[in-house]
Amino acid sequence: MKRRDFLKNSFTALALTGVGTAGLSIFRNHQFIGSALAAESSPLLPISPLLDNLDKSGQSAQFLLHVQQGTKSFFPGLDTRTYGYNGNFLGPTIRARNNQRFKVQVDNDLKEETTLHWHGVHLPAKWDGGPRQPIAAGASWFPDFTIKQEAATLWYHAHAMGSTGEQVYGGLAGLLIVEDEVSDQLGLPQTYGVDDIPIILQDRRFYRDGEFAYVRNMHDIVNGVIGPHLLVNGAISPTLKATSNLLRLRLLNGSNSSIYSMSFAGLPQFHMIASDGGFLERPVPMSSIVLSAGERAEVVLDLSSLEYPESALMVDQWGGNQFTAMTIQKAQTLDENAIMPNRIKQVERIPETEAARTRTFVMETMGMGMMMGGRLTINGKKMNMSRIDAKVELGSTEIWEIENRSAMMMSMPHSMHLHDVQFQILDRNGQQPGPHELGRKDTVLIPPGENVRIIMRFQDYKGIYMYHCHLLEHEDDGMMGQFEVV
Numbered sequence: 001m002k003r004r005d006f007l008k009n010s011f012t013a014l015a016l017t018g019v020g021t022a023g024l025s026i027f028r029n030h031q032f033i034g035s036a037l038a039a040e041s042s043p044l045l046p047i048s049p050l051l052d053n054l055d056k057s058g059q060s061a062q063f064l065l066h067v068q069q070g071t072k073s074f075f076p077g078l079d080t081r082t083y084g085y086n087g088n089f090l091g092p093t094i095r096a097r098n099n100q101r102f103k104v105q106v107d108n109d110l111k112e113e114t115t116l117h118w119h120g121v122h123l124p125a126k127w128d129g130g131p132r133q134p135i136a137a138g139a140s141w142f143p144d145f146t147i148k149q150e151a152a153t154l155w156y157h158a159h160a161m162g163s164t165g166e167q168v169y170g171g172l173a174g175l176l177i178v179e180d181e182v183s184d185q186l187g188l189p190q191t192y193g194v195d196d197i198p199i200i201l202q203d204r205r206f207y208r209d210g211e212f213a214y215v216r217n218m219h220d221i222v223n224g225v226i227g228p229h230l231l232v233n234g235a236i237s238p239t240l241k242a243t244s245n246l247l248r249l250r251l252l253n254g255s256n257s258s259i260y261s262m263s264f265a266g267l268p269q270f271h272m273i274a275s276d277g278g279f280l281e282r283p284v285p286m287s288s289i290v291l292s293a294g295e296r297a298e299v300v301l302d303l304s305s306l307e308y309p310e311s312a313l314m315v316d317q318w319g320g321n322q323f324t325a326m327t328i329q330k331a332q333t334l335d336e337n338a339i340m341p342n343r344i345k346q347v348e349r350i351p352e353t354e355a356a357r358t359r360t361f362v363m364e365t366m367g368m369g370m371m372m373g374g375r376l377t378i379n380g381k382k383m384n385m386s387r388i389d390a391k392v393e394l395g396s397t398e399i400w401e402i403e404n405r406s407a408m409m410m411s412m413p414h415s416m417h418l419h420d421v422q423f424q425i426l427d428r429n430g431q432q433p434g435p436h437e438l439g440r441k442d443t444v445l446i447p448p449g450e451n452v453r454i455i456m457r458f459q460d461y462k463g464i465y466m467y468h469c470h471l472l473e474h475e476d477d478g479m480m481g482q483f484e485v486v
Contacts, residue, residue: 032213033075033206034228045238045326047193048174048200051092060103061096061147065116067135067158067172068109074229074236078210083110083158083170089234091156091174093198096147098180103144108135114167116141117159118176119294120276120422120442122149125463125485128419131161131385132464148460149422151183152278152440153250153296161385165256165472169214169225171234173200173254187339188273189248189300195337197240197247200254201325203227203317216473221376222365223412224257224293224473230315230323239327244337245304247328248273253291257471259318259413259445263288264328266311267301273344274298277422277440281347283340284436292415292445294470297436300340303330318413347439350397350424350455358399359390363414363446363469363479365406376469382478388464389481397457399426404446411448414474418442419465420485423456443470458485 054062070088071079085091096102106116113136117129126133127143135141154176158167175198189195205213205227214225232238253260264270271283276296289297303311313325364377376382381389392398400423404414422440425433429451446452468480 031207033208033210042237042239042327043235045197045240046233046235048090048093048198048233050192051086051094060101061094062103063094063105065091065104065106066109067106067114067116070171072171072234073210074204074206074231075210080206080210080212081170082212083167083172085172085174089171090200091172093175093177093192094156095177095179095192098147098150098178100147101144102147104142106135106141106143108137108139108141111137112163113137113160114172115159116156117419118143118154118156119417120152120154120296121147121176122420122422122460124461125420125465128465129156130159130419130466134160147178149178150278150440151180152178152276153252153274153298154178155252155254155296157254162476165225165476166214166216168254168472169204169212169256173202175200175250175252177250182279182345186341186344188341189244189246189338191337195242195244195247197249198233198252199249199313200233200252201260201315202231202254202256203258203321204229204231221473221477224471226258226317226320228321230317230321230325232313232326237324237326239329241329241331242303243331243335245302245334246338246340247301247303248338249299249301251289251291251297251299253293253295255293257293257473258320259290259292261288261290261316261318262325263314264301264311265314266306266308270302271300271340272297272436273300275436275439276442279344279347280436280439281345282343286436289436290445292413292443292470293472294415294417294443295441295445301328302340303328304334306330349438350457352399352426352455354397355399355455356393356396358401361400361402361416361467363402363404363406363416365412365414376474376477376479378467378469378479378481381481383468383480385482387482388484390483392458392483392485394458394462394485397455399453399455401451401453402444402446403451404448406448413448413471414446414479415470416444416446416452416454416467417470418456418467420461421456421458423454426453426455428452462486
């Protein structure tokens with residue numbers, strides 16, 4: 001079976017189980033805003049500003065981030081209390097270069113502890129920003145390291161122990177773009193905010209007074225906090241006015257726990273050019289793409305092939321809602337701004353023979369156990385900060401075999417995210433992944449009953465890092481472990 005068909009069938013099968021619905025009936029309750037209520041008019045797509053580099057020479061990348069509280073109006077006449085970086089909701093886009101020194105001052109202006117995790121970044125453990133690097137209320141943190149990876153669309157977000165889901169839901173997330181000499185020379189769309197567009201997708205649910213309805217009951221822990229309103233860069237059903245023939249979208253599934261299948265109305269085909277950790281070897285023609293929470297993809301749309309004045313980003317929420325996420329209006333005359341290369345770059349495949357060992361990780365959800373106090377586990381264990389679950393030798397290559405062994409009545413998807421390293425997918429249930437999954441990744445979707453093997457090199461840094469399900473309610477409930485590079 002072709003990989004695309006497999007994902008489509010898996011998507012449909014999982015929807016039939018009711019997984020990921022987050023109890024859609026609760027949205028009919030009078031205390032929640034239903035999906036029918038939206039903004040009075042479609043706003044223009046907000047574009048997060050590029051964060052100013054404090055080193056005007058460009059020799060290094062130096063930034064200042066304030067973690068702060070705010071308010072935002074998602075619906076007419078209603079204010080929502082939010083979190084943000086340097087603003088009310090979400091954060092600015094940070095741009096740096098491979099081999100550039102990267103220094104950030106992070107001021108926590110909240111009244112609670114937080115962290116700032118550099119998702120997808122290869123970096124020393126002490127600057128990872130996971131649960132082991134808390135920033136107390138009113139305190140500051142000063143990560144300082146050198147970027148050591150190829151061009152990619154990465155991101156940053158809160159990752160405090162036990163409260164990651166709530167803080168990300170409140171708005172603590174933003175993009176981190178790494179550029180290099182390859183990305184400079186490809187001729188792809190690269191004018192930020194014009195033909196190179198950041199797209200952060202997040203679903204939310206709201207109380208009728210406008211506040212986020214973030215709940216941590218057992219149902220939401222098991223299914224994730226899934227909402228009937230889809231935000232694109234913090235706006236509901238926005239419009240992007242495109243002026244160029246080729247449009248590059250940097251897609252981030254920034255939701256807490258949703259899995260999205262995405263396509264573009266009126267465009268039967270688009271091209272995927274990059275996954276989590278950087279460029280694919282060549283553009284891959286796609287009709288739709290599935291991203292789990294935390295995954296990214298860069299896609300290029302050729303609007304000159306669009307017969308109609310506009311297209312729309314269509315999003316199916318796994319087991320949940322269908323959204324017209326945003327409208328893309330094309331100008332009457334499109335600028336010939338860029339090219340679509342036939343080949344992007346050579347992507348080295350790590351040979352299996354290089355692996356020093358294979359480890360097995362079983363992600364498990366037990367039905368009765370959940371009702372008795374929680375059984376979201378990896379290898380039968382919940383997260384314990386005082387326990388190291390795997391010791392890995394510096395300079396070694398390993399294969400990790402990850403199995404989603406959910407109980408039949410609690411059959412649900414999981415994902416696996418590794419801090420520090422980018423990996424390659426070897427196979428799914430023994431079958432080679434599709435061409436869109438042959439690049440570097442840091443997060444991988446694992447549907448119920450599926451077995452995925454990944455391979456990666458542990459280079460440069462010693463220290464303790466995390467691996468976990470990136471469905472944030474699962475992570476907060478303890479579906480997380482620690483590996484130490486020694």
